[in-house]
Amino acid sequence: MATPTAPAGNARGAPRSLTGLVPFLKPYRARIAWSLLCLVLAALATLAFPLALRDLIDTGLVAGDRASQAMELRGHFGALFLVAVGLGVFSAARFYAVSWLGERVTADLRQAVYSHVLRQSPQFFESTQTGEVLSRLTADTTLVQTVVGSSLSMGLRNAVMGIGALGMLVWTNPYVMSVVLLAVLLVVLPAMWIGRRVRKLSRDSQDRVADSSAIAAEVLNAIPVVQSYTAEQRESARFAGAAESAFSTAVQRTRARAVLVAFIIIANAALLLWGLYRGTQAVLAGEMTAGHLGQTVVYVMLLAGAVAVLGEVYGDLLRAAGATERLMELLATQSPVAEPASPLPLPHTGRGLAVDFASVQFRYPSRPDQPALADFSLTLAPGETVALVGASGAGKTTVFQLLQRFYDADAPRSGAAPSGIFLNGVNIRDLALTTLRSHIATVPQDAVIFGASALENIRYGKPDATPEEVKAAAQAAFADDFIMALPQGYDTFLGERGVRLSGGQKQRIAIARAILKNPPLLLLDEATSALDAESERMVQAALDTAMQRHTGQRTTLVIAHRLATVQNADRIVVLEHGRIVEQGTHASLLAAQGVYAQLAKLQFTA
Template sequence: MRRTASPYPAPVSPAAANAHLGATLHKLLPYLWQYKWRVLLALSCLFSAKLANVTVPLVFKEMIDGLSSTQQALTLPALLLLLYGALRFSTSLFTELREILFARVTQRAVRRIALEVFRHLHELSLRFHLERQTGGVSRDIERGSRSISSLISYTLYSILPTLVEITLVLVILLLRYDSAFVLITLASLATYVVFTIKVSNWRIAIRRKLNEMDSAANTRAIDSLLNYETVKYFNNEEYEARRYDRQMQEWEDAATRSQVSLSWLNLGQQVIIALGVTAMMWRAASGVVDGSMTIGDLVLVNAFLIQLYMPLNFLGVVYREIRQALADIERMFDLLAVNREIADAPDAACLAAGAVQIRFSEVDFSYEPNRQILQRIDFAIPAGRTVAVVGESGSGKSTLARLLYRFYDVSAGHILVNGVDLRDLTQTSLRSAIGIVPQDTVLFNDTIYYNIHYGQPEASREQVIAAAAAAQLSSFIDLLPDGYETRVGERGLKLSGGEKQRVAIARALLKNPPVLIFDEATSALDSKTEKAIQASLDNAARGRTTLIIAHRLSTIMNADEILVMDAGRIVERGSHMKLLDASGLYAQMWALQQLEESSDAPALLVSQC
């Protein structure tokens, strides 16, 4: 069955979504518990700060009652005032200590998770990366990383402190006053929490839709910008703008629904708080009137109400943000859940250093079940020898290189490296032994030096320059004002096709591997440059196990064996001269190319406006 382009699971029911969010929290906890002592100390500071905070109204009550008494001692309010100030300072002191202790925990968790996702993406198969939407994936990682910090911050600095404070206040109210205060408080809190959770859970679907539209719009924009030249070739700027605007319109509708539903949620929360505050103050005022409570008690209850309902009001915002943060993190964790498809076997061995021999043994392969690419491919490349593969476009030539790199696993048969199935070797050791010059060279948006040096990050500058010289790149670089520090632009688009390909050749030569793959390595070069580089390629291949995938037959005349492929099968094999004598497909291809190269009467195309 064909895989879909999206790496994310299909939409789920609200109950399943809640379970998924719980699983997301469960995945996050181990990253925090790595610093358990810091976490425990931070929690103790949190409790101390809230204990000091709820003690402040008690001291303030005694001050009020003391000042109201006609028999007061002048020293009593002064001592209480000092205690009041000390408690206020203690609240701030323990709060900041909590921040200091937990800062490293939060940032390290963000760093570790982002790095894990980054590494996992590089470990996924080529199939995933051919189907991914770069803009959407990058936005999901960005939002997820940012939301981890928000989630930790809201949970530790808002939810938990508020719960501690509510518990302490309820205990004090129960011990000092009648149960009516506790019942009113609990009823208000329960109504508020249930209302907030119900409405926020309903809003999470709107938030997810908003995230999807945001990622889709970002994907549309990045895809269009990456294909800037194609847009210009076909004069489709307005077409791209309309497509982007349609996506942004869907984002606008989702964002509007999100904001409107948020306003209704805020109004409902304020109604509940207003009713709770009114009931509490009515009960306290009644107590003062009938003499069961003092003015200080009224002030104390009012102070507790302020301490409870202000963070509780913010708690609604925090809960919404936590739910939204969890939805953002969930998409990033979904990337971690994507199957790697190509993974090392548990007992995979490292490929030993030294000469390498390769054998394709009865290999079948298909990208899709109903699309066979290779059929019973069987050939060997002895250590230090060169085998070339030619054939029409779509015959399966480049697929051989992808299978040898183990971007995919064969459907049937075996690929043996030094007699060992490459599926029994670690991917790292296998790929470190292979250097490739791909047909479609893509460079990093950095300098020429960086892109060549990428082939062997430990190489010296002298080695980089030597590799550039071997790839016939030195004379071109010397003409540039910034030399090796010239930036190549997005995907290397500031360089011509031939210049990019020479950088790729230099990069492969710098790697200096025992196995070389040239996948149409000179296809973007003019004939003069090709001839100049061909000697360097022949020299680089000498003594190495080399697979050449070629279109120009003149570049593979000296190969030890030439394989001719057609429709995924090897239809001819032998040396250049042997294949010409056979007068088969290879001989036809050779005659056609010789005819094209000998033609010196190019057609003149005249455009009339």
């Protein structure tokens, strides 16, 4: 399905914003046509009721033979019952079809938004809070579901009934209805004016709800820190402030809608009573039959009811328009890391991956005045293990992020030599993102554990792996023993973010995941920096296994703060302020008495 974009030129939260749902409705044209047919038939059955009522009054209640009168009444009531049966059947069919459509479109919309967000680069999450995205996926899509699955259908049904009732009234009472039409305009125009206020407040209300959701998501993901700083009261107060702001805006929106509803009800009651008064005057003057009056009253009631429901539906449409606009904004967001138009294949040399950084320049979008990498050039031969060391902020993690294309390096200056990152001679910008990332496995500093079993967490690196392959990877990562000691072994649920595991156990799960993936390029990001001595020993052994597997075919890039963990690397590269200041073996760098020697002196002396 093509990614929709927000309709251009729309006022914020205007009903026209709902046109963004058109791409999600198109695949279900047949079901929409069926629901519209049922809707029209149900409306026609409703419009037929006053005609049957008129015949009942004018012909079934006239004085005459009681036997024939009884037969006449049976026929009229039978006709009324048939109308009711038709109304019930068509209304039920419409309700089912439209409800199904609302559920289906909402599910498609949630899936599209979620899939689109997953493809955004980290730059997107620098300016968008996770809680806000979750609010749009839940609260906003629920509003859309209400409109597509209920309100829109009710609006169309009442629009058809209102137009039909108006047509019948114009046909039977042209003079009276010329005045009624003027009265309808007097109802509609003020309602639209009040609706503009409701529309703005609806959008503001949804934004305030998203703010409170963002606060809640942030705090719940950091509960240990919040509790350790005894900040529960402060965070409760912060959330309460956001919730009160959302409540205040919602109250203003509700007040405006209440005024709209009261105006419509009062205006419609006046319209109905005026029509009834004119009709009784006509009956008394002999200008209209009682049946004709009954028919007119019912049509006026249908018209007034339709206008009242349309007013309610209009309020729902305004809220859903704001929600749709927010969802379309997400879908219209384009990641700056784009797939190549014609991706190239990655050449396989049979010797692993060669990695080449050529004069790479990079500044984070959130820090455009501060270079993260400056004229960074580094070549890794296939099968080589290279360690990146340096102080925090030197650019080590940036190298990993650029290599995986979470960001793109800055374009070279005019006249400068070609720059970029190359794998086996191919610029990574020319590789499909799936191709690039499928050849890389990362073991991060903070191991990510999903709320699933140990088996599924390791299998995340290779979804089609057999249980035997998972166990072999766990054994290679020295994780099999502690996994087997869990209550259900590999089927044990590890809890959200792996709360049931220690730091070292989480790291070994992450290493097993990378080993199972078995990539030609392995990235290790300070995988032992936060561990105790015993855990570090186990994790380091697992890392050594991961790096040595298929010797000569796996290129490894390591970030390390603890220099003792990378003394055996083929090469150590020292970074300062985004630049390479030294590189060589552990021994040669110590002998050079430069930056590395100073770092080593501080660490090893300590």
